[in-house]
Amino acid sequence: DSGVTQTPKHLITAxxxxxxxxxxxxxxxxxxxxxxxxxxQGLQFLIQYYNGEERAKGNILERFSAQQFPDLHxxxxxxxxxxxxxxxxxxxxxxxxSLSDNxxxxxxxxxxxxxx
Amino acid sequence: xxxxxxxxLSLVVHExxxxxxxxxxxxxxxxxxxxxxxxxKAPTFLFMLTSSGIEKKSGRLSSILDKKELFSILNITxxxxxxxxxxxxxxxxxxxxxxxTGTSLTVIP
Numbered sequence: 552d553s554g555v556t557q558t559p560k561h562l563i564t565a566x567x568x569x570x571x572x573x574x575x576x577x578x579x580x581x582x583x584x585x586x587x588x589x590x591x592q593g594l595q596f597l598i599q600y601y602n603g604e605e606r607a608k609g610n611i612l613e614r615f616s617a618q619q620f621p622d623l624h625x626x627x628x629x630x631x632x633x634x635x636x637x638x639x640x641x642x643x644x645x646x647x648x649s650l651s652d653n654x655x656x657x658x659x660x661x662x663x664x665x666x667x
Numbered sequence: 668x669x670x671x672x673x674x675x676l677s678l679v680v681h682e683x684x685x686x687x688x689x690x691x692x693x694x695x696x697x698x699x700x701x702x703x704x705x706x707x708k709a710p711t712f713l714f715m716l717t718s719s720g721i722e723k724k725s726g727r728l729s730s731i732l733d734k735k736e737l738f739s740i741l742n743i744t745x746x747x748x749x750x751x752x753x754x755x756x757x758x759x760x761x762x763x764x765x766x767x768t769g770t771s772l773t774v775i776p
Contacts (some may be wrong), residue, residue, distance in 0.1 A: 553709055594766035607763050655701055658709035
């Protein structure tokens, strides 16, 4: 068990809808990262938050947004969903702000989103 | 553009075989290379490599980095069915981790 908790495990929704994915980092970790993993695709970095502030941004669509709350849990909001958004969404956490801390990411079990 | 390429995409071996997985990278700023094992759920951390030529070992798994040729290999000896998984390589550039698409390993009894 990595200590990173993601809910829900599975989510099935229709096109055009909006969903919220939730992540609680490991105790003591201040950074939260979101990744998207589609079929036959590697893990695609979406966004990173550190201690409540956006730290780095990857290939995140404008229809997607995220935030990190004072208790350090994070939510990823996906709106106007399209079939192509179907994927496994992972959250990961690490202790530090900068990845130069050389601390490996610890991943949650992911949320599988299916858009029908 | 920063990228990480893994090969082969997949392989199937018999129990007891030895396998070598490859990861090559092209990034503007290299800090470390990491290997993860992904079974059906979360990727789990295996190794972090920062220096060339120093082998990291954990049981039947070992890995080494070549910063001159920009690649790493992950070796698994005496494979077992429990080694069946997708093995992911990632490079830490300081700004983010770039992941390869993974190598799918299937070990047949």
